[in-house]
Amino acid sequence: MKVAIITFPGSNCDYDLYKCVQLVGGNPEFLWHRDSSLGKVDAVMLPGGFSYGDYLRAGAIAAMSPIMAAVKEFADHGGPVLGICNGFQVLCEANLLPGALLPNTSLLFASKEVTLSVENNSTIFTDLYESDRSLRMPIAHAEGNYYADEETLERLEEDGRVMFRYLGPQGKPTNESNPNGSANHIAGIINTKGNVMGMMPHPERAVETILGSVDGLDLFKSLLNHISASKRV
Amino acid sequence: MSSPQSRPGDPQITPELVSEHGLSPSEYQKIQGILEREPSYTELGVFSAMWSEHCGYKNSKRMLKLLPTKAPWVIQGPGENAGVIDIGDDLALVFKIESHNHPSAVEPYQGAATGVGGILRDIFTMGARPIAVLDSLRFGDLNSGRVRYLFSGVVQGVGDYGNCVGIPNIGGEVYFDKGYEGNPIVNAMCLGLMKKDSLIKGEAEGVGNLLVAVGTATGRDGIHGATFASEELNEDSQSSRPQVQVGDPFTEKLLLEASLELIHSGYITGIQDMGAAGITSSAAEMGGRSGNGVEINIDWVPVREPNMTPYEILLSESQERMLVVVKTGHLKEVQAILNKWELEADEIGCVTNDGLFRVTEENKTVAAIPCLALTEGCPTYEREGKESPEIKSLRSKDLSHLKIKSSGYENIFLDLLGSANIGSKRWLYNQYDTTVRTNTVIAPGEADAGVIRLRESNKAIAATTDCNGRYVYLNPRMGAKAAVAEAARNLVCVGALPMAVTNNLNFGNPLKSEIYYQFREAVLGMSEACKLFETPVTGGNVSFYNETSSTPIYPTPVIGMVGIIDDIKHLTRPFFQESGDEILLLGNNTDELGGSEYLYVSEDLVAGEPPIVDLLAERQLQHSVLSMISKGLLQSAHDLSEGGLACALAESAFGNETNPFGVDVVLQDRLEPIPLFFGEAQGRIIVSCKKHSGNQVLQTAKNHGVPCRLIGEVVPASSGFRIAGRTVSVELDIETMSDRFFNAIPDLMNQKNDP
Amino acid sequence: MSRIRLEIRIVPRPGLLDPEGKAIQSGLQSLNYTDIHEVRVGKILLIELDADSTQDAINQATSMCQRLLANPVTEDFLIKLHEDSENSE
Amino acid sequence: MSRIRLEIRIVPRPGLLDPEGKAIQSGLQSLNYTDIHEVRVGKILLIELDADSTQDAINQATSMCQRLLANPVTEDFLIKLHEDSENSE
Numbered sequence A: 001m002k003v004a005i006i007t008f009p010g011s012n013c014d015y016d017l018y019k020c021v022q023l024v025g026g027n028p029e030f031l032w033h034r035d036s037s038l039g040k041v042d043a044v045m046l047p048g049g050f051s052y053g054d055y056l057r058a059g060a061i062a063a064m065s066p067i068m069a070a071v072k073e074f075a076d077h078g079g080p081v082l083g084i085c086n087g088f089q090v091l092c093e094a095n096l097l098p099g100a101l102l103p104n105t106s107l108l109f110a111s112k113e114v115t116l117s118v119e120n121n122s123t124i125f126t127d128l129y130e131s132d133r134s135l136r137m138p139i140a141h142a143e144g145n146y147y148a149d150e151e152t153l154e155r156l157e158e159d160g161r162v163m164f165r166y167l168g169p170q171g172k173p174t175n176e177s178n179p180n181g182s183a184n185h186i187a188g189i190i191n192t193k194g195n196v197m198g199m200m201p202h203p204e205r206a207v208e209t210i211l212g213s214v215d216g217l218d219l220f221k222s223l224l225n226h227i228s229a230s231k232r233v
Numbered sequence B: 001m002s003s004p005q006s007r008p009g010d011p012q013i014t015p016e017l018v019s020e021h022g023l024s025p026s027e028y029q030k031i032q033g034i035l036e037r038e039p040s041y042t043e044l045g046v047f048s049a050m051w052s053e054h055c056g057y058k059n060s061k062r063m064l065k066l067l068p069t070k071a072p073w074v075i076q077g078p079g080e081n082a083g084v085i086d087i088g089d090d091l092a093l094v095f096k097i098e099s100h101n102h103p104s105a106v107e108p109y110q111g112a113a114t115g116v117g118g119i120l121r122d123i124f125t126m127g128a129r130p131i132a133v134l135d136s137l138r139f140g141d142l143n144s145g146r147v148r149y150l151f152s153g154v155v156q157g158v159g160d161y162g163n164c165v166g167i168p169n170i171g172g173e174v175y176f177d178k179g180y181e182g183n184p185i186v187n188a189m190c191l192g193l194m195k196k197d198s199l200i201k202g203e204a205e206g207v208g209n210l211l212v213a214v215g216t217a218t219g220r221d222g223i224h225g226a227t228f229a230s231e232e233l234n235e236d237s238q239s240s241r242p243q244v245q246v247g248d249p250f251t252e253k254l255l256l257e258a259s260l261e262l263i264h265s266g267y268i269t270g271i272q273d274m275g276a277a278g279i280t281s282s283a284a285e286m287g288g289r290s291g292n293g294v295e296i297n298i299d300w301v302p303v304r305e306p307n308m309t310p311y312e313i314l315l316s317e318s319q320e321r322m323l324v325v326v327k328t329g330h331l332k333e334v335q336a337i338l339n340k341w342e343l344e345a346d347e348i349g350c351v352t353n354d355g356l357f358r359v360t361e362e363n364k365t366v367a368a369i370p371c372l373a374l375t376e377g378c379p380t381y382e383r384e385g386k387e388s389p390e391i392k393s394l395r396s397k398d399l400s401h402l403k404i405k406s407s408g409y410e411n412i413f414l415d416l417l418g419s420a421n422i423g424s425k426r427w428l429y430n431q432y433d434t435t436v437r438t439n440t441v442i443a444p445g446e447a448d449a450g451v452i453r454l455r456e457s458n459k460a461i462a463a464t465t466d467c468n469g470r471y472v473y474l475n476p477r478m479g480a481k482a483a484v485a486e487a488a489r490n491l492v493c494v495g496a497l498p499m500a501v502t503n504n505l506n507f508g509n510p511l512k513s514e515i516y517y518q519f520r521e522a523v524l525g526m527s528e529a530c531k532l533f534e535t536p537v538t539g540g541n542v543s544f545y546n547e548t549s550s551t552p553i554y555p556t557p558v559i560g561m562v563g564i565i566d567d568i569k570h571l572t573r574p575f576f577q578e579s580g581d582e583i584l585l586l587g588n589n590t591d592e593l594g595g596s597e598y599l600y601v602s603e604d605l606v607a608g609e610p611p612i613v614d615l616l617a618e619r620q621l622q623h624s625v626l627s628m629i630s631k632g633l634l635q636s637a638h639d640l641s642e643g644g645l646a647c648a649l650a651e652s653a654f655g656n657e658t659n660p661f662g663v664d665v666v667l668q669d670r671l672e673p674i675p676l677f678f679g680e681a682q683g684r685i686i687v688s689c690k691k692h693s694g695n696q697v698l699q700t701a702k703n704h705g706v707p708c709r710l711i712g713e714v715v716p717a718s719s720g721f722r723i724a725g726r727t728v729s730v731e732l733d734i735e736t737m738s739d740r741f742f743n744a745i746p747d748l749m750n751q752k753n754d755p
Numbered sequence C, D: 001m002s003r004i005r006l007e008i009r010i011v012p013r014p015g016l017l018d019p020e021g022k023a024i025q026s027g028l029q030s031l032n033y034t035d036i037h038e039v040r041v042g043k044i045l046l047i048e049l050d051a052d053s054t055q056d057a058i059n060q061a062t063s064m065c066q067r068l069l070a071n072p073v074t075e076d077f078l079i080k081l082h083e084d085s086e087n088s089e
């Protein structure tokens, strides 16, 4: 599986993602934001970090990078695209996903481990998760407050495009356990075609026992399986 | 020596002007002697910055010479941008601590942010990739609105900068005490990792090589910051302060990547951050270290504002700038690397062979001073030191008459757990990215020290910062020993062998004899302890003049210590693991309450003799715990510090909120309950082990000559917390305790009143 | 071509939660400014550019806002000629 | 008492580095808006409050700025009556 990891000026989880893709047996490759073509790749990942210092709005300036035109084209042709944290923000700003990520309602950077529900386990990113599994993984962001207008939210919910939600200690989403004020406690969403996913939590930081959780592994493995299966066809 | 011409518009040099530059008449005479003429205005500015306390260490250098700096594993001791030690496997660990107290008192957010920026540059200019940050903070009482403003601004500044660059925060400390009311302390420590052979130094090698300025253009910000940091704050500080420096972590991240790429490219011979005193200090220091000279063409320096004079350009402290020495003929390649990272690189001068720090403007010399005169030549002083009689009498205060308040031991205990100094620091470190780079195995709040695993080997690096300023205030020599001992103990509790120290000496005005006394005593205590623990000092920083309206802070010599965990499987945490596990106490409980958090919280008192540190006993204690850990005997280890035995047990019981336990502990000591539960006697560690393996722990302690006894067992959280002495037993339920502990700081921060 | 200074205001859309505005309002209320009904917080960009005419400058700025400066999902913008420099207290 | 709407503009002091402005400028330049000389970024607060008179409102706002809203070390502020609501594209 050849995975392009896009590095923008200010990306800082690019290397973490690289290691993680290697760990699950993928073949990662860095692409620079000024590149204009992706080459032959099986998936594209946009890492976390602070592209352009998060200035103006998180992800806004990066969304205008030359490489993003190629990413859009790749996504239009059904290629899998995953945006994590800042990558999710870039995908929203680039209109590859609906909505926007506003500042956390606390107005503070939020760094901690959260619990997530898997809301849809029949996508290329999640099909190895059992439906009732709850995942532990870190968040680390200042702008993770997912916002979309009512209509968009309804459509996301109806189509099962909400991928992950923040859970409270009782296994239910609550306002107290929502770390950033996101609408409907949303932690990640997917596009209508099911090939572009964005999420605020960091699955790539939850892939080794020594890091405290391995709950992110199945996400990358799901994608890997899907790609090798589609190659066999 | 070629004389510089004076520039139109330069003010006349008068005794007043000299004194405004922080130079004494005799220092000015010395300058005249060095130059064999009057200095120009520009040169006066240059001397003023280089001979400031901040750059020249004039009141501290002689004492600092007393610190141990050598060991077989030390690759680079004091004198460079950062210290370096050999950690095996061809790897070197680079680390340093730096203060930004004065800027943070004026503008907490930017002050703290630029403090982190500066220390990161110190690390990556050595050729190392930063792998972790720690922060050591001190504030006044959180009941004051102003203090809450400073605290939240500083925490956000530390967080935003490190988060954006992508360096995990793995620990630190924060204390709140009226002693820091007007003068917060903001110290940031950074660790970096590199291959041993990538080490590069801040030296201007190779006559004819180019001096290249990299990064942000120079503005008028922070002019005379170094001199400013060498003065007391007063009401005027708001208006007379230099233009505040604004940090740009985004540019820093690009500088970091570009610098590491440059260093590996082989096109450069030296690199240094333009920190305090900007271009001046970086160029003069690089020239001084190599024995060569440097020439700077002021017209070539990229500036952000019109009409800047050489004086301003030379002394600006604009952030995110570096000075690089480029091998002749390789400017193009260097520029290509920088441009890839969207950075500019401009030639601003070259390395010369005349030993001079020379500055020209339109081909006219505006400054020509021997580099060494600026660096090594800075006059140094040993001041008179005398203990303050007031502090002496505080220390000798008789504490034996203290009666407990009618509210009872349970309430005292809860008040301590809910004090800002003992309560959880989660409010703060939840604003720091602690897991980026996916190497953090112990994050803040998870143990006594932070731990980063090395992907390249089985080893892990542990780091901590420590200093209880109250102890140092009451007894500087003992307090400094306690800081070193606690740092080492913290490392040992996670399973690491202490290796080396960086230190940040935060004090008041050294020209006052009672302050110089504190300084000298603290250095002596630190020196003695570092020698005994075999943890040489590889660098550090001195911050004097931490005073507002003449009230100095508590003397606060912060110890940053690094250690190595030989095999990551020995990693140990402070939290209890299983009901039924046995709890053992190593070390002795004694009747010591001086300087304790109990006195501060319950009696509003900072007095008494601080706890005595027995360095030899401490070392045996630490060796014994390391040996227990390497035998795999321990389920947990936690050092005792503020709040004493009761608070340490509480932290081990429910500090890990997702897996809380209760405890049942019985103590036979012949001590009054208060010192027994809450006294802060040094040299103690609580450990837990599997049921029935207590004997092995006892045996190991005995072999090391360390007092050790079984004091109780871990019980389910639902069974509650019980600690019993001979006469008094304290029982509480875990939820009540944990509630006070975790909400201590949030509750204080949620108060509303005028800032 | 002449040098033109514009100001671009970017404010959260009406109806959108504005936590920063809320925080400032409650901060002010705790300082006893009790007669405040609402605070909303936006961004202001002061841009200096070369353009053929004022209208040209405004057109350029409009397209900048549409393409980059404002997020249509959450923000409205308003472009004006910049009158003059700020005064401090 | 009447309901008065003010706008308070808070911008970084001249000479102070404005990294956000710089980043936005270079973002715009890479979208081919090349004639931009400077971008500076500030905040705008729209405040609705009850006051005895316009002057009273402005006085109140001035004191709010001095006490809380503007950072005297890094920012200048300017208070104006708010003319009318924002328009979007």
Ligand SMILES: Nc1ncnc2c1ncn2[C@@H]1O[C@H](COP(=O)(O)OP(=O)(O)O)[C@@H](O)[C@H]1O
Residues within 6 Å of the ligand: B134, B135, B136, B137, B169, B170, B171, B172, B173, B174, B421, B422, B425, B428, B429, B443, B444, B445, B446, B447, B448, B449, B450, B490, B641, B642
């Ligand atoms: N300023 C800080 N930055 C990061 N972590 C901090 C800071 N202050 C405290 N911590 C973390 O909070 C935890 C508790 O700190 P502290 O109360 O000082 O513990 P101890 O007394 O056991 O050393 C530690 O893990 C420490 O690293």
Ligand SMILES: [Mg+2]
Residues within 6 Å of the ligand: B173, B466, B641
């Ligand atoms: Mg401590």
